[in-house]
Amino acid sequence: MPPVAPRSGDAIFANVERVNAELFTLTYGAIVRQLLTDLEEVEEVNEQLDQMGYNIGIRLIDEFLAKSNVSRCNDFRETTDVIAKVGFKMFLGVIASVTNWDADGTCCSIVLEDNPLVDFVELPDNCQGLYYCNILSGVIRGALDMVSMKTEVTWLRDVLRGDDVFELQVKLLKHVPEEYPYKDDE
Protein backbone atom coordinates (compact mmCIF):
# COMPACT_ATOMS: atom_id res chain seq x y z
CA MET A 1 0.00 0.00 0.00
CA PRO A 2 1.38 3.44 -0.86
CA PRO A 3 1.89 5.88 2.00
CA VAL A 4 -1.19 7.93 2.87
CA ALA A 5 -0.94 11.32 1.21
CA PRO A 6 -0.91 14.19 3.67
CA ARG A 7 -4.09 16.23 3.45
CA SER A 8 -4.26 19.93 2.84
CA GLY A 9 -4.61 21.96 6.00
CA ASP A 10 -7.11 24.39 4.45
CA ALA A 11 -10.26 22.54 5.41
CA ILE A 12 -8.98 21.85 8.90
CA PHE A 13 -7.92 25.46 9.39
CA ALA A 14 -11.38 26.63 8.33
CA ASN A 15 -13.01 24.49 11.01
CA VAL A 16 -10.92 25.15 14.09
CA GLU A 17 -11.41 28.03 16.50
CA ARG A 18 -9.20 30.95 15.70
CA VAL A 19 -8.11 34.30 17.03
CA ASN A 20 -6.95 37.42 15.24
CA ALA A 21 -3.43 36.99 13.87
CA GLU A 22 -2.35 40.49 14.85
CA LEU A 23 -3.30 39.85 18.46
CA PHE A 24 -1.18 36.71 18.33
CA THR A 25 1.71 38.55 16.69
CA LEU A 26 1.67 41.33 19.26
CA THR A 27 1.31 38.89 22.13
CA TYR A 28 4.28 36.92 20.90
CA GLY A 29 6.22 40.16 20.50
CA ALA A 30 5.39 41.00 24.10
CA ILE A 31 6.86 37.69 25.25
CA VAL A 32 10.08 38.25 23.38
CA ARG A 33 10.41 41.77 24.70
CA GLN A 34 9.74 40.50 28.20
CA LEU A 35 12.43 37.86 27.93
CA LEU A 36 14.91 40.37 26.55
CA THR A 37 14.24 42.52 29.59
CA ASP A 38 14.39 39.71 32.13
CA LEU A 39 17.36 37.75 30.83
CA GLU A 40 20.84 39.08 30.34
CA GLU A 41 22.02 37.30 27.23
CA VAL A 42 20.34 37.01 23.88
CA GLU A 43 21.44 33.38 23.86
CA GLU A 44 19.38 32.75 27.00
CA VAL A 45 16.36 34.30 25.30
CA ASN A 46 16.84 31.91 22.38
CA GLU A 47 16.94 28.96 24.75
CA GLN A 48 13.93 30.12 26.70
CA LEU A 49 11.85 30.62 23.54
CA ASP A 50 12.87 27.17 22.36
CA GLN A 51 11.86 25.65 25.70
CA MET A 52 8.52 27.46 25.69
CA GLY A 53 7.95 26.18 22.18
CA TYR A 54 8.83 22.65 23.25
CA ASN A 55 6.24 22.79 26.03
CA ILE A 56 3.66 24.02 23.54
CA GLY A 57 4.61 21.39 20.95
CA ILE A 58 4.13 18.45 23.28
CA ARG A 59 0.55 19.60 23.84
CA LEU A 60 -0.25 20.88 20.37
CA ILE A 61 0.44 17.47 18.86
CA ASP A 62 -2.73 16.17 20.55
CA GLU A 63 -4.87 18.85 18.93
CA PHE A 64 -3.13 18.16 15.67
CA LEU A 65 -3.79 14.43 15.71
CA ALA A 66 -7.35 14.88 16.94
CA LYS A 67 -8.37 17.48 14.36
CA SER A 68 -6.30 16.64 11.32
CA ASN A 69 -7.32 13.01 10.82
CA VAL A 70 -3.83 12.45 9.53
CA SER A 71 -3.02 8.75 9.46
CA ARG A 72 0.02 7.48 11.24
CA CYS A 73 3.10 8.53 9.30
CA ASN A 74 5.37 5.76 8.11
CA ASP A 75 8.65 7.57 8.26
CA PHE A 76 10.46 10.82 8.92
CA ARG A 77 10.01 12.03 5.35
CA GLU A 78 6.26 11.68 5.50
CA THR A 79 6.15 13.24 8.96
CA THR A 80 7.98 16.42 7.96
CA ASP A 81 5.77 16.69 4.91
CA VAL A 82 2.69 16.61 7.12
CA ILE A 83 4.16 19.19 9.49
CA ALA A 84 4.92 21.56 6.64
CA LYS A 85 1.73 21.19 4.64
CA VAL A 86 -0.88 20.43 7.28
CA GLY A 87 0.60 21.57 10.60
CA PHE A 88 1.71 25.04 9.60
CA LYS A 89 -1.54 25.66 7.79
CA MET A 90 -3.64 24.39 10.66
CA PHE A 91 -1.96 26.48 13.32
CA LEU A 92 -0.50 29.55 11.66
CA GLY A 93 -2.55 29.66 8.47
CA VAL A 94 0.53 29.49 6.25
CA ILE A 95 2.07 26.73 4.16
CA ALA A 96 5.66 25.63 4.36
CA SER A 97 7.64 23.44 2.00
CA VAL A 98 10.16 20.68 2.63
CA THR A 99 13.43 20.65 0.77
CA ASN A 100 17.17 19.91 0.94
CA TRP A 101 16.88 16.25 1.91
CA ASP A 102 20.12 14.49 2.67
CA ALA A 103 20.93 11.14 1.10
CA ASP A 104 19.74 8.90 3.92
CA GLY A 105 16.49 10.79 4.56
CA THR A 106 17.26 11.91 8.11
CA CYS A 107 17.79 15.63 7.55
CA CYS A 108 15.79 18.21 5.64
CA SER A 109 14.74 21.85 5.64
CA ILE A 110 11.32 23.32 6.27
CA VAL A 111 11.06 26.57 4.34
CA LEU A 112 8.59 29.26 5.24
CA GLU A 113 7.99 32.31 3.08
CA ASP A 114 5.23 33.82 5.12
CA ASN A 115 5.32 33.94 8.89
CA PRO A 116 2.73 35.81 10.97
CA LEU A 117 5.08 35.92 13.97
CA VAL A 118 7.26 38.57 12.38
CA ASP A 119 4.72 41.03 11.02
CA PHE A 120 5.89 44.55 11.97
CA VAL A 121 9.05 43.19 13.59
CA GLU A 122 12.49 44.68 13.12
CA LEU A 123 15.42 43.60 15.24
CA PRO A 124 17.30 46.41 16.95
CA ASP A 125 21.09 46.38 16.60
CA ASN A 126 21.67 44.91 20.05
CA CYS A 127 19.51 41.86 19.26
CA GLN A 128 21.30 40.59 16.19
CA GLY A 129 22.00 37.23 17.84
CA LEU A 130 18.31 36.69 18.55
CA TYR A 131 16.39 33.91 16.85
CA TYR A 132 13.11 35.74 17.12
CA CYS A 133 11.00 32.79 15.97
CA ASN A 134 12.80 30.23 18.09
CA ILE A 135 9.51 29.21 19.62
CA LEU A 136 8.72 27.51 16.30
CA SER A 137 11.77 25.29 16.38
CA GLY A 138 10.79 24.29 19.92
CA VAL A 139 7.23 23.50 18.87
CA ILE A 140 8.45 21.21 16.09
CA ARG A 141 10.95 19.51 18.37
CA GLY A 142 8.33 19.00 21.09
CA ALA A 143 5.68 17.69 18.73
CA LEU A 144 8.10 15.25 17.08
CA ASP A 145 9.30 14.09 20.47
CA MET A 146 5.78 12.96 21.27
CA VAL A 147 5.71 10.74 18.21
CA SER A 148 9.02 9.16 19.23
CA MET A 149 11.26 11.18 16.94
CA LYS A 150 14.15 12.90 18.69
CA THR A 151 15.27 15.80 16.54
CA GLU A 152 17.56 18.76 16.43
CA VAL A 153 16.00 21.86 14.88
CA THR A 154 18.21 24.73 13.71
CA TRP A 155 17.61 28.00 11.85
CA LEU A 156 19.55 28.19 8.60
CA ARG A 157 17.86 31.28 7.18
CA ASP A 158 15.86 34.03 8.82
CA VAL A 159 14.12 36.95 7.12
CA LEU A 160 14.79 39.14 10.16
CA ARG A 161 18.50 38.56 9.57
CA GLY A 162 18.26 39.59 5.97
CA ASP A 163 17.52 36.27 4.28
CA ASP A 164 14.74 35.92 1.76
CA VAL A 165 12.91 33.11 3.57
CA PHE A 166 12.84 31.26 6.88
CA GLU A 167 14.60 27.91 6.74
CA LEU A 168 14.53 25.45 9.60
CA GLN A 169 16.79 22.43 9.41
CA VAL A 170 15.24 19.37 11.04
CA LYS A 171 17.65 16.56 11.78
CA LEU A 172 16.43 13.19 13.00
CA LEU A 173 18.64 11.96 15.82
CA LYS A 174 16.73 8.90 16.91
CA HIS A 175 13.48 7.25 15.96
CA VAL A 176 11.90 4.69 18.23
CA PRO A 177 8.87 3.43 16.31
CA GLU A 178 6.01 2.55 18.63
CA GLU A 179 4.95 -1.04 18.75
CA TYR A 180 1.26 -1.49 18.16
CA PRO A 181 -0.59 -4.64 19.14
CA TYR A 182 -2.56 -4.33 15.89
CA LYS A 183 -2.05 -3.16 12.36
CA ASP A 184 -3.76 -0.05 11.01
CA ASP A 185 -4.99 -1.85 7.95
CA GLU A 186 -6.70 -4.72 9.66
Add this chain to the structure above:
Amino acid sequence: MPPVAPRSGDAIFANVERVNAELFTLTYGAIVRQLLTDLEEVEEVNEQLDQMGYNIGIRLIDEFLAKSNVSRCNDFRETTDVIAKVGFKMFLGVIASVTNWDADGTCCSIVLEDNPLVDFVELPDNCQGLYYCNILSGVIRGALDMVSMKTEVTWLRDVLRGDDVFELQVKLLKHVPEEYPYKDDE
Protein backbone atom coordinates in the same frame (compact mmCIF):
# COMPACT_ATOMS: atom_id res chain seq x y z
CA MET B 1 -28.41 62.55 14.65
CA PRO B 2 -28.56 59.44 16.82
CA PRO B 3 -25.26 57.84 17.76
CA VAL B 4 -23.92 55.37 15.19
CA ALA B 5 -24.87 51.86 16.22
CA PRO B 6 -21.85 49.66 16.81
CA ARG B 7 -21.54 46.98 14.16
CA SER B 8 -21.32 43.30 14.80
CA GLY B 9 -17.79 41.98 14.84
CA ASP B 10 -18.72 38.82 12.92
CA ALA B 11 -18.10 40.14 9.44
CA ILE B 12 -14.88 41.81 10.49
CA PHE B 13 -13.64 38.68 12.26
CA ALA B 14 -14.35 36.62 9.15
CA ASN B 15 -12.13 38.89 7.07
CA VAL B 16 -9.04 39.34 9.17
CA GLU B 17 -6.07 37.00 9.25
CA ARG B 18 -6.28 34.50 12.03
CA VAL B 19 -4.30 31.81 13.77
CA ASN B 20 -5.43 28.69 15.60
CA ALA B 21 -6.95 29.55 18.97
CA GLU B 22 -5.28 26.65 20.74
CA LEU B 23 -1.86 27.81 19.61
CA PHE B 24 -2.70 31.23 21.03
CA THR B 25 -3.98 29.74 24.27
CA LEU B 26 -0.89 27.61 24.76
CA THR B 27 1.42 30.47 23.83
CA TYR B 28 -0.26 32.72 26.35
CA GLY B 29 -0.02 29.95 28.94
CA ALA B 30 3.70 29.72 28.23
CA ILE B 31 4.09 33.45 28.94
CA VAL B 32 2.30 33.21 32.24
CA ARG B 33 4.33 30.19 33.28
CA GLN B 34 7.50 31.99 32.27
CA LEU B 35 6.62 35.03 34.35
CA LEU B 36 5.74 32.87 37.34
CA THR B 37 9.19 31.31 37.08
CA ASP B 38 11.07 34.57 36.57
CA LEU B 39 9.32 36.78 39.08
CA GLU B 40 9.03 36.18 42.79
CA GLU B 41 5.59 37.46 43.63
CA VAL B 42 2.29 36.65 41.97
CA GLU B 43 1.48 40.33 42.32
CA GLU B 44 4.44 41.18 40.08
CA VAL B 45 3.20 38.71 37.50
CA ASN B 46 -0.19 40.45 37.53
CA GLU B 47 1.50 43.80 36.96
CA GLN B 48 3.72 42.47 34.21
CA LEU B 49 0.80 40.88 32.36
CA ASP B 50 -1.11 44.13 32.65
CA GLN B 51 1.84 46.08 31.29
CA MET B 52 2.31 43.66 28.39
CA GLY B 53 -1.38 44.01 27.64
CA TYR B 54 -1.11 47.78 27.74
CA ASN B 55 1.70 47.71 25.17
CA ILE B 56 -0.41 45.46 22.96
CA GLY B 57 -3.51 47.62 23.40
CA ILE B 58 -1.86 50.83 22.27
CA ARG B 59 -0.99 49.09 18.99
CA LEU B 60 -4.09 46.96 18.56
CA ILE B 61 -6.31 50.04 18.55
CA ASP B 62 -4.85 50.98 15.16
CA GLU B 63 -5.82 47.65 13.65
CA PHE B 64 -9.19 47.96 15.28
CA LEU B 65 -9.92 51.40 13.86
CA ALA B 66 -8.55 50.48 10.44
CA LYS B 67 -10.49 47.25 10.06
CA SER B 68 -13.69 47.82 11.96
CA ASN B 69 -14.94 50.97 10.22
CA VAL B 70 -16.40 51.97 13.54
CA SER B 71 -17.25 55.66 13.55
CA ARG B 72 -15.85 57.88 16.23
CA CYS B 73 -17.62 57.09 19.49
CA ASN B 74 -19.41 59.96 21.15
CA ASP B 75 -18.98 58.95 24.74
CA PHE B 76 -17.68 56.36 27.16
CA ARG B 77 -20.89 54.36 27.05
CA GLU B 78 -20.73 53.95 23.31
CA THR B 79 -17.01 53.16 23.45
CA THR B 80 -17.36 50.31 25.94
CA ASP B 81 -20.23 48.93 23.89
CA VAL B 82 -18.01 48.84 20.82
CA ILE B 83 -15.18 47.17 22.75
CA ALA B 84 -17.48 44.47 24.05
CA LYS B 85 -19.44 43.75 20.90
CA VAL B 86 -16.94 44.47 18.14
CA GLY B 87 -13.51 44.41 19.75
CA PHE B 88 -13.75 41.10 21.59
CA LYS B 89 -15.33 39.44 18.57
CA MET B 90 -12.74 40.84 16.20
CA PHE B 91 -9.73 39.76 18.21
CA LEU B 92 -10.73 36.78 20.32
CA GLY B 93 -13.78 35.57 18.42
CA VAL B 94 -16.06 35.91 21.44
CA ILE B 95 -18.73 38.40 22.40
CA ALA B 96 -18.85 40.27 25.68
CA SER B 97 -21.67 42.26 27.22
CA VAL B 98 -21.70 45.56 29.08
CA THR B 99 -23.61 45.89 32.32
CA ASN B 100 -23.69 47.41 35.82
CA TRP B 101 -23.51 51.06 34.74
CA ASP B 102 -23.22 53.56 37.53
CA ALA B 103 -25.52 56.60 37.65
CA ASP B 104 -23.19 59.08 35.94
CA GLY B 105 -22.08 56.73 33.15
CA THR B 106 -18.39 56.57 34.06
CA CYS B 107 -18.17 53.03 35.38
CA CYS B 108 -19.43 49.74 33.99
CA SER B 109 -18.63 46.06 33.75
CA ILE B 110 -17.62 44.06 30.69
CA VAL B 111 -18.81 40.49 31.17
CA LEU B 112 -17.29 37.60 29.28
CA GLU B 113 -18.73 34.10 29.40
CA ASP B 114 -16.35 32.52 26.97
CA ASN B 115 -12.65 33.22 26.99
CA PRO B 116 -10.17 31.34 24.82
CA LEU B 117 -7.27 32.38 27.06
CA VAL B 118 -8.31 29.97 29.79
CA ASP B 119 -9.05 26.79 27.86
CA PHE B 120 -7.44 23.87 29.72
CA VAL B 121 -6.19 26.19 32.50
CA GLU B 122 -6.41 25.39 36.18
CA LEU B 123 -4.64 27.50 38.77
CA PRO B 124 -2.42 25.57 41.17
CA ASP B 125 -2.85 26.34 44.86
CA ASN B 126 0.20 28.58 45.05
CA CYS B 127 -1.17 30.87 42.32
CA GLN B 128 -4.48 31.80 43.86
CA GLY B 129 -3.61 35.51 43.79
CA LEU B 130 -2.94 35.40 40.06
CA TYR B 131 -5.14 37.28 37.63
CA TYR B 132 -4.41 34.90 34.80
CA CYS B 133 -6.11 37.02 32.14
CA ASN B 134 -4.62 40.29 33.33
CA ILE B 135 -3.27 40.91 29.85
CA LEU B 136 -6.86 41.65 28.80
CA SER B 137 -7.32 44.43 31.32
CA GLY B 138 -4.07 45.92 30.07
CA VAL B 139 -5.16 45.71 26.44
CA ILE B 140 -8.39 47.56 27.21
CA ARG B 141 -6.60 50.19 29.27
CA GLY B 142 -3.99 50.72 26.54
CA ALA B 143 -6.50 50.91 23.72
CA LEU B 144 -8.69 53.38 25.60
CA ASP B 145 -5.66 55.47 26.47
CA MET B 146 -5.04 55.97 22.77
CA VAL B 147 -8.50 57.45 22.31
CA SER B 148 -7.92 59.85 25.20
CA MET B 149 -9.77 57.90 27.86
CA LYS B 150 -7.76 57.22 30.99
CA THR B 151 -9.28 54.25 32.76
CA GLU B 152 -8.81 51.88 35.63
CA VAL B 153 -9.63 48.27 34.78
CA THR B 154 -10.21 45.74 37.56
CA TRP B 155 -11.31 42.11 37.70
CA LEU B 156 -14.50 41.63 39.71
CA ARG B 157 -15.19 38.03 38.75
CA ASP B 158 -12.95 35.34 37.33
CA VAL B 159 -13.94 31.84 36.28
CA LEU B 160 -10.52 30.54 37.33
CA ARG B 161 -11.32 31.74 40.84
CA GLY B 162 -14.62 29.92 40.91
CA ASP B 163 -16.95 32.59 39.52
CA ASP B 164 -19.44 31.80 36.79
CA VAL B 165 -18.21 34.48 34.36
CA PHE B 166 -15.37 36.94 33.84
CA GLU B 167 -16.26 40.47 34.85
CA LEU B 168 -13.98 43.42 34.21
CA GLN B 169 -14.87 46.73 35.79
CA VAL B 170 -13.89 49.66 33.60
CA LYS B 171 -13.81 53.01 35.37
CA LEU B 172 -13.32 56.22 33.41
CA LEU B 173 -10.88 58.47 35.27
CA LYS B 174 -10.41 61.22 32.73
CA HIS B 175 -11.63 61.90 29.23
CA VAL B 176 -9.92 64.51 27.11
CA PRO B 177 -11.98 64.67 23.94
CA GLU B 178 -9.83 65.38 20.91
CA GLU B 179 -10.41 68.62 19.12
CA TYR B 180 -11.00 68.16 15.44
CA PRO B 181 -10.66 70.97 12.96
CA TYR B 182 -13.68 69.55 11.16
CA LYS B 183 -16.89 67.77 11.94
CA ASP B 184 -17.47 64.15 10.97
CA ASP B 185 -20.81 64.92 9.39
CA GLU B 186 -19.67 67.65 7.10
